Amino acid sequence: VSSQQTTDYDALIVGAGFAGMYMLKRLRDDLGLRVRVVERGEGVGGTWYWNRYPGARCDVESLFYSYSFSSELQQEWDWTERYPTQPEILRYANHVADRFNLRPDIAFSTSVNSARYDERQDRWIVETDDGAISTAQYLITAVGCLSASRVPDFEGIDTFQGATYHTGEWPHAGVDFTGRRVAVIGTGSSAIQSIPEIAAQAAQLTVFQRTPNFSVPAVNRRLDPAEIEQTKADYDQLRQEARLSPSGVLFAPPIGRVGDLSTEVRTGEMKQRWENGGAGFMSAFLDTGVDIEANEVVAEYVRDRIREIVERPEVAELLIPRDHPIGTKRICVDTDYYATYNRDNVKLVSVRETPIERITEQGVVVAGETYEVDDIVFATGFDAMTGALTAIDIHGVDGIILRDKWAAGPRTYLGIATAGFPNLFMITAPGSPSVLSNMIVSIEQHVDWITGHIAYALQNGVTRTDVDPTAEDAWVDHVNTAAHQTLYPTAASWYMGANIPGKPRIFMPYIGGVGAYRNLCDQIAEDGYRGFLLGAGAAPKTG
């Protein structure tokens, strides 16, 4: 450290996606702090910067998958489609960066290698991959929940002669699959969005499916100007309702418990929601997430639609999900996914009983048979929620490293802070409801709350804020108890860490809902940040 020129900040933020950008704005413009953002990409946008695969689109409606903090911003921006495409969301992120003059405070193409808490100074010492060292009183991670992309270590993967892609690290120039034989491995949300588009272009598409997923139609469309105008007129109220809702999205409310409703009423409700499109299908009934029989009624409705859409019965049977209750893996929202299997150039290979053996120069080997392809698309997901955090060497007090502290599963207080790592705030960490919600609603809540916490510390001479381990234990228990009152932990999902071999199986997000969570966080703030150990001592270094 001594030989290096160091730069001192009040706060250093990791990541310039929607969380990092808004965090920068609040700390810089509202608290007047000296803030630096470090971003590994060449531009802003986070998830929407990296995930440029064909068909990439948000599953939350555009009018609500957007910031609410600025009335001018939400009034002046015009979304074009019900569900925004990746390019449109990225344009929006860039617009926000320009409009609020965020770029001068972001170091692009730079990654954080390590962060070490200096207990004498109550400051973080942060080392980036350009060799620079910075110090900051506060370290705030805005690294995203699905940002550490993962390709399984298939044997022979390096011998493949064709091109390989991961959906989460898609080339910026795009990929032209015209005339090519393409393999897609995986059938999660990214695969379900890209498969119809790749199939329309490629000579031949082979999909390797381990676990079938439930998907509902998006029923995407151009937005009607009158609809945009109406929403804009009502924005203040609608945003507030979204903030206090369970998921940050304004779905039509459930009509009752499955068991209390006649078959006719249930089917009518599901049909209407299916035809309307989107994830609101999952909110038809009160008990789908907690009662397996109720869940089966909804699951069976979707299975029937798959049987209806897919012409070849043996293919339909392979596509029908039976391994997990519907909704316990994030529901996929698609455009023509199931119908794509009616195309002559699309083949579905189940790798459930016979896993992918290896990859050779020519292609993918399953049950002794080689599927020859020119390109392989890995739609194999992410080391979700913890991967991007544990990739950084974060050293807290007494030499503890975050990765080691979380070896048996992540532990946080409110999904925002973790004991032994003072002055570290994590936006949408495990233990927060974020990934079960409209991300932007959760991000704004976290950022506002962290801003309030830092303002409180500044006003009260607090230089060090750590989590009381007792409060953390209680929160971890609460998150766990809440999850186990539902069907969610029964699925081998990335919420459970189940997609990464060896990762502890713990339900990571908080299932209590964003509205209830917000109220709880507000109450904790009002109680003087109950559950935090607030200390004064070391003198602030900047100023």
Ligand code: NA7
């Ligand atoms: P997901 O949802 O984690 O999907 C990854 C897919 O890759 C899933 O179908 C996996 O099957 C499959 N996979 C992973 N490893 C293998 C191996 N070894 N062999 C075969 N198949 C494999 O990631 P996405 O990018 O699609 O979506 C992530 C989130 O982004 C999504 O939930 C939305 O919130 C947005 P598995 O189910 O594990 O058997």
